Amino acid sequence: MAYWLVKSEPDEWSWTQQKKEGRKGSEWTGVRNFQARGNMRKMQRGDLAFFYHTGDEKAVIGIVKVVKEAHPDSTDPSGEWDCVDVAAVADLPRPVALSEIKAKLKDMALARNPRLSVQPVTEAEWRKVCTMGGLAKPPAA
DNA sequence: GCCAACGTTGGC
Protein backbone atom coordinates (compact mmCIF):
# COMPACT_ATOMS: atom_id res chain seq x y z
CA MET A 1 0.00 0.00 0.00
CA ALA A 2 1.60 3.19 -1.19
CA TYR A 3 0.58 6.76 -1.70
CA TRP A 4 0.99 8.95 -4.78
CA LEU A 5 0.06 12.24 -6.32
CA VAL A 6 -1.14 12.69 -9.88
CA LYS A 7 -1.30 16.03 -11.55
CA SER A 8 -3.59 17.33 -14.25
CA GLU A 9 -4.42 20.52 -16.06
CA PRO A 10 -8.16 20.95 -15.41
CA ASP A 11 -8.71 21.96 -19.06
CA GLU A 12 -7.39 18.58 -20.14
CA TRP A 13 -8.72 16.27 -17.48
CA SER A 14 -10.50 17.67 -14.46
CA TRP A 15 -11.58 16.29 -11.14
CA THR A 16 -15.21 16.73 -12.26
CA GLN A 17 -14.57 14.52 -15.26
CA GLN A 18 -12.77 12.00 -13.13
CA LYS A 19 -15.73 11.78 -10.75
CA LYS A 20 -18.08 11.17 -13.67
CA GLU A 21 -16.13 8.03 -14.46
CA GLY A 22 -17.36 6.59 -11.20
CA ARG A 23 -16.01 3.58 -9.37
CA LYS A 24 -14.81 1.83 -12.46
CA GLY A 25 -12.45 4.69 -13.17
CA SER A 26 -10.60 5.52 -16.34
CA GLU A 27 -7.15 5.44 -17.86
CA TRP A 28 -4.64 8.00 -16.65
CA THR A 29 -3.23 8.64 -20.10
CA GLY A 30 -0.73 11.03 -21.58
CA VAL A 31 2.23 10.55 -19.26
CA ARG A 32 5.38 10.94 -21.37
CA ASN A 33 8.06 11.18 -18.77
CA PHE A 34 10.35 8.37 -17.65
CA GLN A 35 10.26 9.17 -13.97
CA ALA A 36 6.49 9.41 -13.99
CA ARG A 37 6.25 6.18 -15.95
CA GLY A 38 8.50 4.46 -13.43
CA ASN A 39 6.26 5.63 -10.62
CA MET A 40 3.16 4.36 -12.37
CA ARG A 41 4.77 0.98 -12.86
CA LYS A 42 5.26 0.74 -9.12
CA MET A 43 1.62 1.35 -8.37
CA GLN A 44 -0.42 -1.49 -6.95
CA ARG A 45 -4.14 -1.93 -7.16
CA GLY A 46 -5.64 -0.26 -4.09
CA ASP A 47 -2.95 2.41 -3.76
CA LEU A 48 -4.33 5.90 -3.18
CA ALA A 49 -3.30 9.12 -4.87
CA PHE A 50 -4.00 12.79 -4.47
CA PHE A 51 -5.55 14.46 -7.49
CA TYR A 52 -3.88 17.81 -8.09
CA HIS A 53 -5.01 20.59 -10.42
CA THR A 54 -2.31 22.70 -12.05
CA GLY A 55 -2.85 26.08 -13.70
CA ASP A 56 -5.14 28.56 -11.99
CA GLU A 57 -6.11 26.29 -9.13
CA LYS A 58 -2.83 24.76 -8.00
CA ALA A 59 -4.42 22.64 -5.32
CA VAL A 60 -4.99 19.07 -4.25
CA ILE A 61 -8.68 18.64 -4.76
CA GLY A 62 -9.52 14.97 -4.41
CA ILE A 63 -8.40 11.42 -3.88
CA VAL A 64 -8.29 8.61 -6.40
CA LYS A 65 -7.61 4.93 -6.09
CA VAL A 66 -5.58 2.76 -8.44
CA VAL A 67 -8.03 0.27 -9.92
CA LYS A 68 -5.78 -1.19 -12.60
CA GLU A 69 -2.03 -1.49 -12.62
CA ALA A 70 0.28 -0.21 -15.37
CA HIS A 71 -0.61 -1.27 -18.89
CA PRO A 72 0.10 0.22 -22.32
CA ASP A 73 -1.33 3.70 -22.82
CA SER A 74 -3.93 3.44 -25.58
CA THR A 75 -3.19 7.00 -26.69
CA ASP A 76 0.42 6.14 -27.48
CA PRO A 77 1.00 4.64 -30.93
CA SER A 78 4.59 3.71 -30.14
CA GLY A 79 3.60 1.40 -27.31
CA GLU A 80 6.42 2.70 -25.15
CA TRP A 81 4.26 4.44 -22.57
CA ASP A 82 2.07 3.05 -19.87
CA CYS A 83 -0.88 4.25 -17.89
CA VAL A 84 -2.81 3.05 -14.89
CA ASP A 85 -6.55 3.21 -14.26
CA VAL A 86 -7.76 5.37 -11.41
CA ALA A 87 -11.18 5.99 -9.87
CA ALA A 88 -12.34 8.92 -7.72
CA VAL A 89 -12.93 7.98 -4.10
CA ALA A 90 -13.32 11.24 -2.18
CA ASP A 91 -13.39 15.00 -2.46
CA LEU A 92 -11.23 17.05 -0.19
CA PRO A 93 -13.70 19.16 1.78
CA ARG A 94 -11.13 21.95 1.61
CA PRO A 95 -8.72 21.92 -1.36
CA VAL A 96 -5.12 22.15 -0.22
CA ALA A 97 -3.27 24.83 -2.14
CA LEU A 98 0.28 24.49 -3.37
CA SER A 99 1.18 27.54 -1.29
CA GLU A 100 0.07 25.74 1.89
CA ILE A 101 2.04 22.66 0.95
CA LYS A 102 5.10 24.79 0.31
CA ALA A 103 4.61 26.44 3.69
CA LYS A 104 4.05 23.30 5.72
CA LEU A 105 5.50 20.41 3.75
CA LYS A 106 8.41 21.91 1.94
CA ASP A 107 10.10 18.55 1.40
CA MET A 108 7.17 17.11 -0.48
CA ALA A 109 7.95 16.22 -4.08
CA LEU A 110 5.25 18.60 -5.25
CA ALA A 111 6.95 21.55 -3.58
CA ARG A 112 10.37 20.59 -4.88
CA ASN A 113 9.45 19.67 -8.40
CA PRO A 114 5.97 20.73 -9.46
CA ARG A 115 6.67 19.49 -12.97
CA LEU A 116 6.76 15.79 -12.26
CA SER A 117 3.31 14.51 -13.15
CA VAL A 118 3.24 11.33 -11.08
CA GLN A 119 4.92 11.53 -7.70
CA PRO A 120 5.33 9.38 -4.62
CA VAL A 121 3.90 10.67 -1.33
CA THR A 122 5.04 9.44 2.07
CA GLU A 123 2.56 8.22 4.64
CA ALA A 124 3.29 11.20 6.90
CA GLU A 125 2.69 13.60 4.03
CA TRP A 126 -0.47 11.75 3.11
CA ARG A 127 -1.95 12.11 6.58
CA LYS A 128 -0.97 15.72 6.87
CA VAL A 129 -2.51 16.76 3.57
CA CYS A 130 -5.68 14.81 4.37
CA THR A 131 -5.95 16.69 7.65
CA MET A 132 -5.27 20.03 5.98
CA GLY A 133 -7.94 19.12 3.44
CA GLY A 134 -10.54 18.64 6.13
CA LEU A 135 -10.68 14.85 6.06
CA ALA A 136 -10.78 13.69 9.65
CA LYS A 137 -9.97 10.20 8.52
CA PRO A 138 -8.13 9.31 5.30
CA PRO A 139 -10.15 6.94 3.13
CA ALA A 140 -9.37 3.27 3.38
CA ALA A 141 -8.03 1.56 0.28
C1' DG B 1 3.82 36.87 -20.69
C1' DC B 2 8.04 35.75 -18.54
C1' DC B 3 11.33 32.95 -16.64
C1' DA B 4 13.37 29.15 -14.01
C1' DA B 5 13.82 24.37 -13.73
C1' DC B 6 13.93 20.29 -15.68
C1' DG B 7 14.12 16.62 -19.27
C1' DT B 8 15.44 15.20 -23.77
C1' DT B 9 18.08 15.22 -27.90
C1' DG B 10 21.97 15.13 -30.73
C1' DG B 11 26.76 16.20 -31.85
C1' DC B 12 31.24 15.11 -30.65
Added chain:
DNA sequence: GCCAACGTTGGC
Protein backbone atom coordinates in the same frame (compact mmCIF):
# COMPACT_ATOMS: atom_id res chain seq x y z
C1' DG C 1 29.40 8.95 -22.35
C1' DC C 2 29.43 13.88 -21.87
C1' DC C 3 27.55 18.21 -22.48
C1' DA C 4 25.44 22.03 -24.93
C1' DA C 5 21.29 23.34 -27.02
C1' DC C 6 16.71 23.16 -27.19
C1' DG C 7 11.81 22.42 -25.86
C1' DT C 8 8.30 22.07 -22.40
C1' DT C 9 6.11 22.70 -18.13
C1' DG C 10 4.12 25.26 -14.68
C1' DG C 11 4.47 28.82 -11.13
C1' DC C 12 4.53 33.63 -10.65
